[in-house]
Amino acid sequence: MTGDTKGRYATGKPTSWLNRTYKHHLFWPMALWMALLLFNLFYSPSFFKVVVREGHLYGSLIDILNFGAPLMLVAIGMTTVIATRGIDLSVGSVVAIAGALACQMISKGSDQNAVSLVIYAVVMALVLSIALGLWNGLLVSITGIQPIIATLILMVAGRGIAQLITDGQIITVSSTPYQYIGAGSLAGLPFSIFLVAIVFAISALLTRRTALGLYIESVGCNPEASRLAGIRAKTVMIIVYMFCGLCAGVAGLILSGNVASADGNNAGLWIELDAILAVVIGGTSLTGGRFYLTGTIVGALMIQTLTTTIYSVGVKPEVTLVVKAVVVMAVCLIQSEPFRKAIISRWKTRRYPAEREVTRHA
Amino acid sequence: MAQQTGAEPVLKLTNIHKGFPGVRALSGVDFRLFPGEVHALMGENGAGKSTLIKVLTGVYSIDEGTVEMEGKRLVVHSPQEAQGAGISTVYQEVNLCTNLSVAENIYIGREPRRFGRIQWKEMNRRAAQLLEERLHLRVDVTLPLSEYPVAIQQLVAIARAIDIKAKVLILDEPTSSLDRGEVARLFEVVRKLRGEGMAILFVTHFIDQVYEISDRITILRGGELIAEYKASELPRLELVSRMIGKELTMLDELPKTAGDSRMSDDHAAIVAASGLGRKGAIEPFNLSIGRGEVIGLAGLLGSGRTELARLLYGADRADQGKLHVEGAGKGGVHSPRGAIDAGLAFCPENRKTEGIIEDLTVRENIVVALQATRGWFKTISRKRQNEIAEKYIKTLNIHPPNPEQLVKNLSGGNQQKVILGRWLLTQPKLLILDEPTRGIDIGAKAEIQRLVMTLSREEGMSVLYVSSELEEVLRVSDRIAVLRDRVKVEEIGKEEMDEQRIMKAIAGGGGA
CATH class of the missing domain: 3.40.50.300 (P-loop containing nucleotide triphosphate hydrolases)
Incomplete structure (x- = not known):
């Protein structure tokens, strides 16, 4: 008896397996991603081909993982921020700054290939990224500026800071260890994937195995009630912005390592928008509260798959953004429950036109 | 008609x-x-x-x-x-x-x-x-x-x-x-x-x-x-x-006045405010609350009842006076978190905006305060959380009895019970209840009043009971502090406690 009741508690009420799957927060992101992959299966079968060359795996799927890594990282950080009702527009700038600082420090070194130099540069870049996140967090929590405005400051100023660091130049480096971060491979897979896995694992552990996840969701849901319940809401906010900064910093290292250069103007340009989109597709609401890290990863993968698909299908470069926008709009509409209901009810009325006539004349 | x-x-x-x-x-x-x-x-x-x-x-x-x-x-x-x-x-x-x-x-x-x-x-x-x-x-x-x-x-x-x-x-x-x-x-x-x-x-x-x-x-x-x-x-x-x-x-089953059996010589004050005040909210006041004592706050709407309660809890900062809380450090209580650590608990007046955390479950709403005091890493295991939730759902008669129900789907009275559960779990020395029975039905009202009496009498918990229903305040309190126009005007002991007397204090204006 008690066991039975407990089972019911877990799902709210007794439901079929199918119904549970449908209600699961990963259902729509997964289904849409699968649909996109399915499209590729028919349109360009080579999409799924993975070949081994010189011990490395190659193929569109590997590219999606590799090029999607920075987006996934930024989106993980963004998820925690959005869960507290915030938003971080400055992640693209932090990406640029982190890459700029690391490349600048490496290019000044006598031996660019020295591992110690690269580690030093990476650590400094990440420390700076966290500091920038702290700046955002302080603005949001202590001064009470709305997150969208507070982070807009760094979004705009950050590009300038990146330019200052690189003296307005695009800095190129020739450092094998540094390039490894963005272009290396480990066990046949891109190294960046392992970075994503590590960051994902750490964030999942911190939010689900400690109480931090509860604090974040609580603060995002109702900051004042959380404060009165004893949660240090401001501290929680500062932490998530710092974490978001860190994630953006790592993404910046991958992006600049991949091309062995730092471009203050274009590195990570508009990545904040893709990241926000990934978070929302993943099921986390912009109004804060519940957040889904796995959903975010699926969302990011979907966006990257879309980008890759658009290129592989051969859409003309001048219309790629339009095509992407149309698909994204479709995705958002399909995920919207009121929209689905509206469609279904229309479809139902259409099946019985006679009945509609009757009600009209009644 | x-x-x-x-x-x-x-x-x-x-x-x-x-x-x-x-x-x-x-x-x-x-x-x-x-x-x-x-x-x-x-x-x-x-x-x-x-x-x-x-x-x-x-x-x-x-x-x-x-x-x-x-x-x-x-x-x-x-x-x-x-x-x-x-x-x-x-x-x-x-x-x-x-x-x-x-x-x-x-x-x-x-x-x-x-x-x-x-x-x-x-x-x-x-x-x-x-x-x-x-x-x-x-x-x-x-x-x-x-x-x-x-x-x-x-x-x-x-x-x-x-x-x-x-x-x-x-x-x-x-x-x-x-x-x-x-x-x-x-x-x-x-x-x-x-x-x-x-x-x-x-x-x-x-x-x-x-x-x-x-x-x-x-x-x-x-x-x-x-x-x-x-x-x-x-x-x-x-x-x-x-x-x-x-x-x-x-x-009717509830005794008319509480605490007849309580030791009246127990004067150990667990909270003592002297000259505590905040501009625009409440004039400086003195108030001490002893162990196991139920203090009622009476007064009209806007007389400063809520403001007084919030100052004691550290929800708002006092700009003058001193607040001594037994068990708090030298610095006293400056934040809700500090207050909780010192053994205070606060059910706010606005349940929806300051009390419940809507999109979280009943279970999470109950454990959140205890978890907050324990910090990040001392987590309460899911098994323990379930036990806690089940326990409070049972003792407080929360309906529906489902710990995984989102709290926003509960009725007002049940939401109030969830918040009560949250605080009882922290085993506070002083429980501050601001309008705990507002907008809830008579059955739940009686349950909450009875709970207050049980807590003070049997567990030695002190309660600060704020309510605009005079009858309720009279029923549960050992002592009543009356507020008028943001000033604490009078303190009435049990022996002089009757409706007329308190109404006069609330109405004020010695002349006429």
């Missing part, structure tokens, strides 16, 4: 069904409302009153059943559509934009315009006129609504509702935050509207008010219709027993 049983009902609901995940909110409810009557909708928490109203106003769609207005089938999908159809509502929790001006709140969405531009002067003039003529309320309509107390906000909400040309006016707990004078003023307005032929649906927990103003009463219980009565033909006791489904003896 205006019984028009022969006439057609303006609103007729037939066989309404509505369910939520895990909750059957309404099953097979019929309801009718005639023009020119005040119809009280009665029921305990979770009886389905709020759901029925949200069905009428298009917030919820119904699973089954029909709604007819003036004989025609009515389907509304949003409050806007309901308003368009002539159904206006004033909700229990004020649903206005507090950062907009009073006038804007009244005319939002239908501002007087000329050539597409809003005529601000005209709007402000009309708003002021409306408030003065129909509610006899004189306020600066250009100030933001947040400048005014909840009572005024409620009246503004009513003004907004009656200004829209409504045929049906729904008042959902409109009086729960009004003082006597304001209630009388509201009823004046309600009677006038009834005379003009408006159909008024009135939901309240105050039985006196029901008999004062209603023509007809419909009772719901557990989502089902019990019956419809003429108010004049339904004795009070029967009304109450129909609502709760058993003879009402609960409140």
Whole structure:
């Protein structure tokens, strides 16, 4: 008896397996991603081909993982921020700054290939990224500026800071260890994937195995009630912005390592928008509260798959953004429950036109 | 009075069904409302009153059943559509934009315009006129609504509702935050509207008010219709027993005064405030609370009751005076977190905005405070959380008894119990209850009062009990502090405690 009741508690009420799957927060992101992959299966079968060359795996799927890594990282950080009702527009700038600082420090070194130099540069870049996140967090929590405005400051100023660091130049480096971060491979897979896995694992552990996840969701849901319940809401906010900064910093290292250069103007340009989109597709609401890290990863993968698909299908470069926008709009509409209901009810009325006539004349 | 049983009902609901995940909110409810009557909708928490109203106003769609207005089938999908159809509502929790001006709140969405531009002067003039003529309320309509107390906000909400040309006016707990004078003023307005032929649906927990103003009463219980009565033909006791489904003896069972058996020589003060105050909130006051003592705070709305409680808890910062809390460090209490660590707990007045964390489950809402004091890494295991949730659901009689239910799907009284559970779990030395029984039914009220007495007597927990219902304060308190106009004016011990005495203290004005 008690066991039975407990089972019911877990799902709210007794439901079929199918119904549970449908209600699961990963259902729509997964289904849409699968649909996109399915499209590729028919349109360009080579999409799924993975070949081994010189011990490395190659193929569109590997590219999606590799090029999607920075987006996934930024989106993980963004998820925690959005869960507290915030938003971080400055992640693209932090990406640029982190890459700029690391490349600048490496290019000044006598031996660019020295591992110690690269580690030093990476650590400094990440420390700076966290500091920038702290700046955002302080603005949001202590001064009470709305997150969208507070982070807009760094979004705009950050590009300038990146330019200052690189003296307005695009800095190129020739450092094998540094390039490894963005272009290396480990066990046949891109190294960046392992970075994503590590960051994902750490964030999942911190939010689900400690109480931090509860604090974040609580603060995002109702900051004042959380404060009165004893949660240090401001501290929680500062932490998530710092974490978001860190994630953006790592993404910046991958992006600049991949091309062995730092471009203050274009590195990570508009990545904040893709990241926000990934978070929302993943099921986390912009109004804060519940957040889904796995959903975010699926969302990011979907966006990257879309980008890759658009290129592989051969859409003309001048219309790629339009095509992407149309698909994204479709995705958002399909995920919207009121929209689905509206469609279904229309479809139902259409099946019985006679009945509609009757009600009209009644 | 205006019984028009022969006439057609303006609103007729037939066989309404509505369910939520895990909750059957309404099953097979019929309801009718005639023009020119005040119809009280009665029921305990979770009886389905709020759901029925949200069905009428298009917030919820119904699973089954029909709604007819003036004989025609009515389907509304949003409050806007309901308003368009002539159904206006004033909700229990004020649903206005507090950062907009009073006038804007009244005319939002239908501002007087000329050539597409809003005529601000005209709007402000009309708003002021409306408030003065129909509610006899004189306020600066250009100030933001947040400048005014909840009572005024409620009246503004009513003004907004009656200004829209409504045929049906729904008042959902409109009086729960009004003082006597304001209630009388509201009823004046309600009677006038009834005379003009408006159909008024009135939901309240105050039985006196029901008999004062209603023509007809419909009772719901557990989502089902019990019956419809003429108010004049339904004795009070029967009304109450129909609502709760058993003879009402609960409140009478409670001893009239608490703590007879308590050691009166226990003077160890666990909280002592001296000269504590905050500009614009409450004048400096002294107050000490002993172990196991129940202190009542009495006073009118806006007299500084909530402000006093918030200062003790560190929810607001005091700008003068000292607060000594046993167990707190030298620095005293400056934040809710500090207060909790020192053994304080606070159930705030505004359950929805400051109490519950809506989108989290009952379980999470209960453990959140304890988890907050333990820090990140000392987590409470999921198994332990489940045990805790089950325990408080059982002892506090929380319905539905599902720890994974989102707390926003619970009725007001059950939400209040969840918050109580949250604090009892932290085993506080002092429990501050600010209007713990506001907007909840009589059964839950009795449960909460009984709990307060048990806690103080058997577990030695001190309680600061803030309530606008004098009867309640008298019943539970060992000592009553009376507030008037943001000043603590008097402290009344148990021996002098009677209603007259306290009323005088509240009213003040030695002369006349």
